[in-house]
Amino acid sequence: MPIYSEKVMEHFTNPRNVGEIDDPDGVGEEGNPVCGDMMTFYIKVKDNRLEDVKFKTFGCGAAIAVSSMVSEMAKGKTLEEAMKITPKSVADELEGLPKNKFHCSNLGAQALHKAIEDYLSKKKTKGGKE
Amino acid sequence: MRKVYLDNTATTPLLPEVREAMMPYLGDIFGNPSSLHDWGDGAREAIEAARDQVAQLIGANTDEMIFTGSGTESNNLAIKGLALAQQNKGKHVVVSAIEHFSVLHSARTLAKWGFEVSEVPVNKYGVVDPDDVRRNLRNDTILVSIMHANGEVGTIEPIKEIAVVTRERKIPFHIDAVATAGTIPVNVSELDVDALSLAGNQFYGPKGVGALWVRKGVRIIPLLDGGIQEGGKRAGTENVLAIVGLGKAAELAKAHITERIEQLIPLRDRLLKELSDRIEHVVVTGHPHNRLPGHASFCVEFIEGESMLMLLNSKGIAVSSGSACTSRALKASHVLIAMGLSHEIAQGSILFTLGIDNTNQDIDYVLEVMPSIVDRLRDMSPLYAKFTKTSKGGK
Numbered sequence: 001m002p003i004y005s006e007k008v009m010e011h012f013t014n015p016r017n018v019g020e021i022d023d024p025d026g027v028g029e030e031g032n033p034v035c036g037d038m039m040t041f042y043i044k045v046k047d048n049r050l051e052d053v054k055f056k057t058f059g060c061g062a063a064i065a066v067s068s069m070v071s072e073m074a075k076g077k078t079l080e081e082a083m084k085i086t087p088k089s090v091a092d093e094l095e096g097l098p099k100n101k102f103h104c105s106n107l108g109a110q111a112l113h114k115a116i117e118d119y120l121s122k123k124k125t126k127g128g129k130e
Numbered sequence: 131m132r133k134v135y136l137d138n139t140a141t142t143p144l145l146p147e148v149r150e151a152m153m154p155y156l157g158d159i160f161g162n163p164s165s166l167h168d169w170g171d172g173a174r175e176a177i178e179a180a181r182d183q184v185a186q187l188i189g190a191n192t193d194e195m196i197f198t199g200s201g202t203e204s205n206n207l208a209i210k211g212l213a214l215a216q217q218n219k220g221k222h223v224v225v226s227a228i229e230h231f232s233v234l235h236s237a238r239t240l241a242k243w244g245f246e247v248s249e250v251p252v253n254k255y256g257v258v259d260p261d262d263v264r265r266n267l268r269n270d271t272i273l274v275s276i277m278h279a280n281g282e283v284g285t286i287e288p289i290k291e292i293a294v295v296t297r298e299r300k301i302p303f304h305i306d307a308v309a310t311a312g313t314i315p316v317n318v319s320e321l322d323v324d325a326l327s328l329a330g331n332q333f334y335g336p337k338g339v340g341a342l343w344v345r346k347g348v349r350i351i352p353l354l355d356g357g358i359q360e361g362g363k364r365a366g367t368e369n370v371l372a373i374v375g376l377g378k379a380a381e382l383a384k385a386h387i388t389e390r391i392e393q394l395i396p397l398r399d400r401l402l403k404e405l406s407d408r409i410e411h412v413v414v415t416g417h418p419h420n421r422l423p424g425h426a427s428f429c430v431e432f433i434e435g436e437s438m439l440m441l442l443n444s445k446g447i448a449v450s451s452g453s454a455c456t457s458r459a460l461k462a463s464h465v466l467i468a469m470g471l472s473h474e475i476a477q478g479s480i481l482f483t484l485g486i487d488n489t490n491q492d493i494d495y496v497l498e499v500m501p502s503i504v505d506r507l508r509d510m511s512p513l514y515a516k517f518t519k520t521s522k523g524g525k
Contacts, residue, residue, distance in 0.1 A: 012437070013444060018510050033474040033513065034462075036434065036454040040512040056512040058477075060436035060455030064510065104460050 005095040008065040015064055017071035019054045026122065028114025030107040037063040037105050041071075041115040050074050050082055053112070062097055062105035069093050070108030079116050085109045131446040134492045138332075138424060138485035139281045139309070140450055144375070145334040151378035152336065155371040163368050164357060173370045180377025184341050187380040188307070188326060189317035196342045196360045197373050201308035201329030202232035204342040205275075207353050207364065208304045208325050209236035213245060213273050215349035216302065220270025221245045226258045226287075227468040228280050233306055234464070237275075250276070255417040256285035256469050260292045267299055277306040278316065278326075282452050282465045282481065283416030284425030286310070293322040302348050308332055308340075309422060312383035314391065324348045330372065334486070335379030339372035390486050394423040397484050400493050401426040408497060409504050413475065415466060424484035429471065432514035433507040435479045441503045447496060452479035474513070 004012070021042040031038040037059030044052035053074045057067040069090050074082045087106040091097045097106060135143070155176065161169030163177050177197070185192040198204045213223055225237050227249045237247045248266040252258055258276055267274075274296050279286045289305055296303040304325035310316050311326070312333025318326055325348065329340040344350050344363075356365030383390075398421075406412045411431040430438065435451025442449055450456070452463030454477060466476040482496065508514040 012440065015510065020515065029512070033477055034454075036460060036462075036477060038512055040515075056510055056515055058432070058511045058513050059434050060453075061440045063434075063455070064437060100458060100460060101455075105455070 003098050004061060004065070005097075007093075007095040008062060008097065011065035011068040011094065012061040015068035017054050017068065017075070018056070020056060021052060021054050024115075026115040026117075026119030028111045028116070028118055030111035030114060031059070031063075033058060035104055036060065037107060039063065039067050039107050039111040041067075041108075041111040043074075043112075043115045043119060045079070045119055049076060049078050051076075055108070055111070060101070060105055062101040063107070065094055066090055066097075066106050066108040067111075070112050074112055079120075082116060083113055085112065132495055133446045134495055135448045135487065136482040136484060136492070136496070137448045137450050139481065139483040141331040141337055142334045142485050143487065144336060145379065145382060147382060148335055148375050148378045152371050152375045155374050159370075163370060164359065173368075176370060176374050177368055180373045180380075183377035183381045183384075184328075185343070187316070187384050188311055188328070188343060189319055190326075190343045191346065193361070194343055194346055196344065196363045197368060197376070198340045198342055198364055199338055199369065201230075201306070201327055201332070201340045204327035204329070204340040205230065205232035205306055205308075206236050207342050207350070208306075208327055208344075209233055209273070209275055210240060211350040211353060211363075212302055212304060212325060212344075212348070213240050214351040216272035217245075220268075220272045222248070222268050222271040224248045224250060224263060224266045224271055224274045226250045226252060226276050228252050228256055228258075228282075228465040229275065229277055230281065230306055230308065233275055233277070252468055254470050255420075256280055256283045256415075256465065257417060257420075258287050258292065260288055260295050263292050264295045267295070267301065271299070271301050273302050273304065275304040275306065277308075278310040278321075279307075279314075279422050280416065280465060281309040281422075281483075282463060283427050283469070284421035285417040286314070286420050286422065289321050289323065297322060312380060312387075313422060313424075315387060318343060318345070325350075330376035330379055333379050333383045336372045336375040339369055339376045341376065391423045393486060394484050394488075397488055397490065397493055398424055398426050400490070401482055401484075401496065404493075404497050405500060408501050413471075415469070415471070415479070415481075422483075424488075425481070426484070427479070427481040429466070429475045430478040430480060430504055431475060432478070432511045432517060433504065434477045437507055438478075438480050438503060441506070442499065445499045445503075447499065450481050450483075452481070453477045 024042040055067040161173040163174040311328035331337040435453030436455040454462040462476040
């Protein structure tokens with residue numbers, strides 16, 4: 001179906017890092033079923049790096065491909081580097097997204113950022129024990 | 131890979147007999163039907179023969195049939211043309227909430243032109259209650275338009291009963307029969323309506339051609355001005371080729387309608403029953419039995435329609451969906467929302483529309499492929515994860 005790039009189709013049919021992390025260091029949720037897509041990201045952090053990233057997504061082909069791509073881009077990165085992932089850089093890595101899907105389905109970066117913020121705020125309340 | 135086409139509501143394929151009938155009009159018979167020489171005569175005779183075939187399909191008089199460029203054009207002409215012609219009597223129009231956009235958006239255009247539009251609600255099966263139509267009528271109501279059947283959920287509307295209401299008040303009644311004409315028996319005298327839209331690509335004719343029937347004595351204002359083609363009601367040189375195809379498709383539909391219905395209903399009923407049996411948390415949308423013969427529509431909970439559609443496509447199966455993600459406007463189907471479904475459930479919309487090429491083996495294949503696609507998407511779905519956690523917690 002030519003509405004999606006080959007890269008989108010590849011990530012949609014073989015999504016990476018699908019699932020949940022049992023004892024996550026951070027969780028981030030973005031979107032809602034009314035607008036169509038909903039994504040939850042789970043992260044595991046070690047030495048300020050994203051040791052593991054997993055996601056669950058409810059949504060269209062683009063939403064699933066975006067989540068998969070974000071998880072792949074983020075894994076192994078420092079938190080600062082991961083915060084620099086943007087919807088635009090995700091779409092570029094996917095070799096483009098249909099115009100009407102760019103805003104609605106491209107929520108992966110935001111969901112990841114929320115998971116990182118969740119980790120950072122938990123860390124603060126723990127008083128920086130880690 | 132097996133290929134199974136189950137999107138006949140988008141368009142049916144062209145029947146070989148229809149294509150054969152059309153071929154001469156891609157060749158030697160190229161004249162303009164308005165021309166007075168032999169070349170024109172050949173084309174004109176072809177159009178008039180097709181007009182007769184289409185009129186017979188719906189039990190109408192031949193000279194009351196207007197050829198158009200699509201079902202959408204027929205609906206636009208009906209809504210705007212009938213309302214404009216009656217506007218000295220009033221400016222109120224009644225439609226149902228689940229009409230096709232070619233009716234709903236035409237009605238919205240009328241509202242911009244100073245008309246008032248009332249939308250009649252539907253019940254959870256998508257059925258219009260004739261009493262609700264009655265309640266919405268006013269002294270200045272000049273047009274009622276209700277679809278014969280809904281292409282998204284398959285529900286057939288009680289047109290005869292609604293016609294009793296409009297007839298009492300002498301209000302012109304148009305039906306959008308795009309989903310029914312050529313698919314189930316449609317007779318304008320029995321239904322007692324005043325105008326009817328149909329389209330060729332819903333019953334194995336070509337795309338880009340439709341017709342509007344308007345009962346003699348009911349006035350209509352044309353939308354296209356120009357020559358006096360189609361009795362002055364639709365100017366522009368006729369699409370002879372497509373009109374001939376529409377005529378042939380109408381003739382074949384009339385001849386074979388019963389056997390087609392008898393072929394489709396068991397396949398539809400198998401799909402409706404066995405898909406719901408094999409997959410948990412699946413809702414059938416539309417009326418359980420008073421529905422189009424080849425129409426099986428569902429909402430699959432916790433997952434989204436476009437991703438289902440794409441995975442089915444990767445297995446060679448063509449379907450459609452009313453989910454927000456599938457629509458260009460990214461809005462959930464107004465039909466499902468009008469039936470009271472939540473946005474979340476409507477997102478899981480999927481519809482299988484069968485045609486005369488489908489077999490029991492096609493249904494076997496869908497039933498074999500579909501559960502694993504649903505499982506796969508549910509494994510990915512945060513909504514399903516939440517559901518399973520809470521339902522386990524509840525135990």
